[in-house]
Amino acid sequence: xxxxxYIAVLRENVEQARKQGKTIVLIPTMGFLHYGHLxxxxxxxxxxxxxxxxxxxxxxxxxxxxxxxxxxxxxxPRNLLRDxxxxxxxxxxxxxxxxxxxxxxxxxxxxxxNVAKVSEELCGAHRPGHFQGVATVVNKLxxxxxxxxxxxxxxxxQQFIVIKQMVKDLNIPIKLALMPTVREADGLAMSxxxxxxxxxxRKQAPVLFKSLQSAAELIQTGERNPEVIRNAIEQRIxxxxxxxxxxxxxxxxxxxxxxxxxxxxxxIALAVHFGSTRLIDNIIVEV
Amino acid sequence: xxxxxYIAVLRENVEQARKQGKTIVLIPTMGFLHYGHLxxxxxxxxxxxxxxxxxxxxxxxxxxxxxxxxxxxxxxPRNLLRDxxxxxxxxxxxxxxxxxxxxxxxxxxxxxxNVAKVSEELCGAHRPGHFQGVATVVNKLxxxxxxxxxxxxxxxxQQFIVIKQMVKDLNIPIKLALMPTVREADGLAMSxxxxxxxxxxRKQAPVLFKSLQSAAELIQTGERNPEVIRNAIEQRIxxxxxxxxxxxxxxxxxxxxxxxxxxxxxxIALAVHFGSTRLIDNIIVEV
Numbered sequence: 001x002x003x004x005x006y007i008a009v010l011r012e013n014v015e016q017a018r019k020q021g022k023t024i025v026l027i028p029t030m031g032f033l034h035y036g037h038l039x040x041x042x043x044x045x046x047x048x049x050x051x052x053x054x055x056x057x058x059x060x061x062x063x064x065x066x067x068x069x070x071x072x073x074x075x076x077p078r079n080l081l082r083d084x085x086x087x088x089x090x091x092x093x094x095x096x097x098x099x100x101x102x103x104x105x106x107x108x109x110x111x112x113x114n115v116a117k118v119s120e121e122l123c124g125a126h127r128p129g130h131f132q133g134v135a136t137v138v139n140k141l142x143x144x145x146x147x148x149x150x151x152x153x154x155x156x157x158q159q160f161i162v163i164k165q166m167v168k169d170l171n172i173p174i175k176l177a178l179m180p181t182v183r184e185a186d187g188l189a190m191s192x193x194x195x196x197x198x199x200x201x202r203k204q205a206p207v208l209f210k211s212l213q214s215a216a217e218l219i220q221t222g223e224r225n226p227e228v229i230r231n232a233i234e235q236r237i238x239x240x241x242x243x244x245x246x247x248x249x250x251x252x253x254x255x256x257x258x259x260x261x262x263x264x265x266x267x268i269a270l271a272v273h274f275g276s277t278r279l280i281d282n283i284i285v286e287v
Numbered sequence: 288x289x290x291x292x293y294i295a296v297l298r299e300n301v302e303q304a305r306k307q308g309k310t311i312v313l314i315p316t317m318g319f320l321h322y323g324h325l326x327x328x329x330x331x332x333x334x335x336x337x338x339x340x341x342x343x344x345x346x347x348x349x350x351x352x353x354x355x356x357x358x359x360x361x362x363x364p365r366n367l368l369r370d371x372x373x374x375x376x377x378x379x380x381x382x383x384x385x386x387x388x389x390x391x392x393x394x395x396x397x398x399x400x401n402v403a404k405v406s407e408e409l410c411g412a413h414r415p416g417h418f419q420g421v422a423t424v425v426n427k428l429x430x431x432x433x434x435x436x437x438x439x440x441x442x443x444x445q446q447f448i449v450i451k452q453m454v455k456d457l458n459i460p461i462k463l464a465l466m467p468t469v470r471e472a473d474g475l476a477m478s479x480x481x482x483x484x485x486x487x488x489r490k491q492a493p494v495l496f497k498s499l500q501s502a503a504e505l506i507q508t509g510e511r512n513p514e515v516i517r518n519a520i521e522q523r524i525x526x527x528x529x530x531x532x533x534x535x536x537x538x539x540x541x542x543x544x545x546x547x548x549x550x551x552x553x554x555i556a557l558a559v560h561f562g563s564t565r566l567i568d569n570i571i572v573e574v
Contacts, residue, residue, distance in 0.1 A: 007458065011460075106456075109456045109457075110402055110403045110404055110405065110452055110456055111400065111401065111402045111403075111422070111452060111453045111456035111457055112400075112401050112403070113398065113399075113400055113401075113457075114398070114399050114400075114401060115397055115398045116397045116398075116399070117397050118397065135398070136457075139457055140456075140457050140458045143457055143458040143459050143460060144458045146460070165397055165398060166398045168398075169393075169396045169397055169398035169427075170396075170398055170400075170423075170426055170427055170430055171294065171427045171430040171431045172430050173298075173430060173433070
């Protein structure tokens, strides 16, 4: 595995792999890797264990642009030494770890990419500017790496929808793959932010996925009213945890539009605060 | 010369040229071609008269996104038949003439690219949303064509600066070339909008460039106060025409920043209305 913090070095290496006819896969992350990230590497590596056809680029960059002024940019967990070992073991070919200076040489970026509507809902309503920061940095990473395909985890489902819309609207010649959320044994979605939880919060946090699973069952047994589903989730979380609910929403899976009745694939998405830690999760339900 | 309105067909042709090792040149236009456009084609063609090394893509697209609600989108002059002939004669390899439907299949684009600061000055201050529309459509064209180099005319100097900033900020792997403004014999900058002028307006319009030239001479003979320069231009235009001045600005050529004193290369840019026709022009002065 090669590792570089420089765009020019990355481009040289990717260009060489491209000339060898390899498919370039990009897996963008903020590091502090867990099996949610590594499972994506494994899925890509599975197609080509001999490193002959698929070239896997993982980026690790905690992007200041996507954090609000009162969010956890400074204390977001980082461990590059451990990440390097895990990425190599999982089969990454090139690890890209740019500095903030390398990504934003002028401090801030005058240019921003904004995706209206889908960025303004759910997490976007509570984290103004977040998805603009995400869209901008992902657009940059796409231009830097020029991958054939980019992998994103379902845990950040809205992020995927925002990027899917950006790729479509801007005619970006890249395929996107949505990879399943990886969970702990008790159902908690893996997240770098889980390390913030104290033991009691960690014990309560699986209620998020449990309540999403029950909601999915409710839909599968015939319930079509999103308000009923929403209330069931809310009551369960309130009863079984001290979590403070930020939002619970049932939306069209395709574009996050509101639904009056559940007639189509929906995503049930939620954000809940445990103390100062904000957790998100979601489930997609086909009907 | 091939001509297509479809992105997929364009991509196939460009991909083939790329595989032949050709350099891909993009010349984006809004059509109603004049020698300002054609001189750019000729400059690219000059490097490879046998169509062996340079593949010239010209796009013709009157982009609704960059026109304000009270601007001339509907009446902007169009003549595809004549354009096709002129493009072919000048040496274009592929003429891309997408419909609005092809470029914006969902009507509007949810995704927009915005370049702060440089978009807000000069023309941007008088045409809100204009440069966002320009940046967005040029970003799309870059992703569609994936050129090695894109040519832009100096007449739209601010547009060039906005795109240069976008390319830098978003790490777009494309070189930009700024091509000289082409002028009529009497100095009027060639523009598709010149056709709007009535004979009297047409007779007066060359005062714009004449006043810019005199201003450049003032600087070259030692004047360093931008306010003095500005006033000289304003007085001359008022005296020699019925044009209504929208703005006259002396800015740093590199980034359009305001200057207190002229110590560096500056651009003198102006916009003047003749009746309902808005003309722009500029001159770059090195000191």
